[in-house]
Amino acid sequence: MATQTAPLWRDTERCYRAVTARDQRFDGQFIMAVRTTGIYCRPSCPAITPKAQNVRFFPTSAAAQAGGFRACRRCLPDAVPGSPDWNVRADLAARAMRLISDGLVEREGVPGLARRLGYSERQLGRVLTTELGAGPLALARAHRAHSARLLIELSALPLTDVAFAAGFSSVRQFNETIREVFATTPSQLRAASLRRGRRTEPTSSTRLSLRLPFRAPFDAQSVLRYHASRALPGVEAVEESAEGITGYGRTLRLSHGPGLVWLSPQADHVRCDLALTDLRDLGSAVSRVRRLLDLDADPEAVARVLGADPALAPLVTKLPGVRVPGAVDGPELVLRTVLGPDAARVAALGPRVPAGEPPMDTLTTLFPTPEAVAALDVTPLAKTVATALTDGTLDPHVGRDPTELRAELAALGLDADYVLTRVLGAPDVLLTTDSAVQRSATALGLNLADAARGWRPWGSYATRYLQIFDPEETLS
Structure with missing residues (x-):
């Protein structure tokens, strides 16, 4: 860490x-x-x-x-x-x-x-x-x-x-x-x-439009493409144009009822349109969305360290402000990880949410709870993990001690590094087993074990740069 x-x-x-x-x-x-x-x-x-x-x-x-x-x-x-x-x-x-x-x-x-x-x-x-x-x-x-x-x-x-x-x-x-x-x-x-x-006039007392600030630079496209590439129909939705992703939305499981969020990147902020069942969930919803896009990161601090590595410096210069994608819900992230390609089928069985107004009308479903997943026809590992989430043996939330959560994940045979990065926003986790990271490291002539020491405490951001890097591309 x-x-x-x-x-x-x-x-x-x-x-x-x-x-x-x-x-x-x-x-x-x-x-x-x-x-x-x-x-x-x-x-x-x-x-x-x-x-x-x-x-x-x-x-x-x-x-x-x-x-x-x-x-x-x-x-x-x-x-x-x-x-x-x-x-x-x-x-x-x-x-x-x-x-x-x-x-x-x-x-x-x-x-x-x-x-x-x-x-x-x-x-x-x-x-x-x-x-x-x-x-x-x-x-x-x-x-x-x-x-x-x-x-x-x-609001009114x-x-x-x-x-x-x-x-x-x-x-x-x-x-x-x-x-x-x-x-x-x-x-x-x-x-x-x-x-x-x-004030932006809401259509109802539970609809709000907020401006989420961030520290520039912010590479909105790379983090939105990451989420878009894994989007589950009904749970998530994406809008694109010739310029890139213009909107990303998803359903939220909140304490007082389901919520919908639609995110649109702007020059100096992210527009966040929310439809909540209960406004008591506003603070929690905003906090989760900020983690999803890593909006509280300090890109200048990351660039100072990673830009000092001659191998990464051209990529850091070319793509300033890369963020580490987060998650809005720890149990959901863990279940999606173990379900793999089956996650879309399982997601379609989740509870329906009230229809939102465009562009949120395509957000129709909450990802199922661990209890619901444990009762489905899924792989033995997915059933074991869902049961552990249900009985509290595994408890991935943002307040967890990384060492303790790592031990719980390892006991179930899960990729602890990936979960720590997504759920806790851990900034110094280098995913050395990731195939894209390995390909890029080879193309750049990097020994990951040696390079990781020089990238501290921003190994997670180095992971993202290596995942984004195209080995066929020439960086000048």
Whole structure:
């Protein structure tokens, strides 16, 4: 796995240089708070750069809020790509953040979060406060505030309904949090959004259109082609033109009912159209889609390491911003892996979902649950894996410890490296047994065992470059 390094936010000199340069590449990687104004911002905030002695840096918005700062209404520091640390790091804090972003605290509370991570609530709180500057409740509160802002600004949902959809237990708690975090009331936040023309009118209260940010460069076509090449009819759909893939959609199995998502790459964002059964699933849906496309990656950091290898440098230059494809559901990914060519037949037997509006009208089916797959006529290995997923012997979710999950997968004879890359977003897994990787390595004269040491901690991205590379192609 990746080598641990000191977190960026502790390097105050480097952070202040990024703020002075208004460098958008650092948005989401740390938070800047200004003592004299009591406001926290993204590094690229267009406001006048404060003096160095008046600035503090935090790892998360929750930490800044816990320090008494409120969010800047000019730069909207929560509307940025997430920190790449949550994939690069495999420690408790990173795993907790992945689960919090998926909405686990709203569904199961802090006890459920601690249980999933295998720690006591006290241990978990101590570690998160030390590492991230805030405990699990404060981190979940920041996540709820972000979800609430999206619903306030982008939906016509009554504010009372927004409160509960975002995961707040009461309207009073909702109002207090919005005032504390954004220094305004929910109604004022909505009025300001309408004046800016931010809302895209939904056809119903459960349909939203969002702009998902990413760190440039972003090679949208390669990651969308990867998903398109494995698309299961009914579960997924693809739209193409002469320019490439213009849209990719799929069904989502969410906590409060099925959802549909349609993704359309744009120059500076990915348009994300969502149709949800229940808006309480908004945060979880967005988190899963971001993992699917690896939108929180730091392409500049990847390019610095892989571009230093003379064999890979031409390809890195030619295809900047390649991403590692993720997954929206761990059990589904594992089952599709063991089912192989039979996955399409099994998927067709999944439960139907309510018809969506174009282009989502081709999304008709949820992938079957492990319980349902275990009852079907499938291979013995697929039945064994489905049973293990059903009884909890195998539990692939984004908060898992990679070593423990690897052991569970290996015990069933599964390709642990592939699953860790797709489900956990593990950044440093080189798929040495992949046939495309082997062909490209041979064509480029690479010894994979030796080269892998120089590619750390980005072996998963090296895998993608080698999979994309055509050995018949000449790179100059």
